[in-house]
Amino acid sequence: MELLIGDKLWSTWSMRAWLALKHTGAPFTETLIRLRTERTNADARVAGSPSGRVPVLKDGDLAIWDSIAICEYLAEKFPAARLWPADPHVARAVLDFFLLEKIFYEIEDQLIHRPELLRVPLAAMLRILSAPASES
Ligand SMILES: N[C@@H](CCC(=O)N[C@@H](CS)C(=O)NCC(=O)O)C(=O)O
16 A cells, blocks of 8 residues: 655645554555645645545555545454544544545635635535434
């Protein structure tokens, strides 16, 4: 596996994926993409990021390009690492909490940089907030 990441001090999204992957104990290579440069987006795409952002986990033909999705993928691939709570209801609640935290960041980021993508975090927020209590 290969993890494309930004600076772990600055990019908490990168740090989250890196920590989860490190915790699995699986071997991986780390490719650093310099953030906040004119070339960041292009460099990330050349390195294999479909969104031009980091982190991205590459595993064979798969490129998983969101930090929470990376954590979910690793939790499923390495159950012995126990990255996720065993109780599915608790796991769902933890996941929703992290997603909502990310959604607020994404709303601001998309408003500033990619307003045409604003519908993505808004749709995710609507889905979480309108889910029946039994699903959360
Ligand atoms: N929702 C994404 C956010 C990824 C993200 O915004 N990464 C930033 C670094 S923290 C990035 O790649 N910025 C470069 C850019 O937007 O061009 C995740 O959680 O992985």
